Amino acid sequence: MKLPEINLEELEKDKIKNFQERLKFIDKYVEWLKKTPNKEWSSQQKKIIDL
């Protein structure tokens, strides 16, 4: 099978962009956490952890 062309420079840029987006998400998530009752956020967290 012929492998696709891989542009490492482009992949690196995507990786950095993705990480920056994840950091922005954390800021939004913390904002939400601070204004959300513990019962609500922990119930949502439990669904992820107890999968």
Add this chain to the structure above:
Amino acid sequence: MKDMELKFEDNSIEFEKELNELDKFVINFTKILNELDIKYVIISGYVAILFGRSRNSEDIDIFIEKLDKDKFTELWEQLSEKFECIIPKNIEEAYSDYLLKDTALRFATKDKFIPYMEVKFPKNSLDEYSLKERKEVILNNHQIFISPLELQIAYKIYLGSGKDIEDARFLYKLFKENLNLNLLNLFIQKLNIESKFKEYIE
């Protein structure tokens, strides 16, 4: 903005949440340490998860104070009622070849493999500091002890993986108003992570 429902005292944080399986595992394990009056501190990823970080973990890292063989035997026997040491299986090996040689023991609930508690003696000055300056958390009336948040944030940045940086940013953003920023800055300087802090956390 309304603050998260956390009650801060001088050296303690108290709050209630719906407990997940990881929280229950930690409570069950540390309950035995508390009963045996063994000093411990939870470090690493679970500290962020405890306060709401939206990710899972297969392991929880914990330092326990250096124990002599008799006290360790008492701990091993108490833990053996609910937990199993996956690595290693034998108490002699666990104490002499693992703990005394700075290698972690891994305890899971009986008949399970994950999550597991990675148990170590402190081996360097930062480990000793986290144990000495540990913070009390009262979670749904259960007492657990965690690493000082300032050290936790700085050390996560030092470790530097994507997950570690995200944990550090989460804790910093969540607790910024409650942190000792002078202490945090000292750790940042000592660990030589000023540029990473500016780039990823602030």
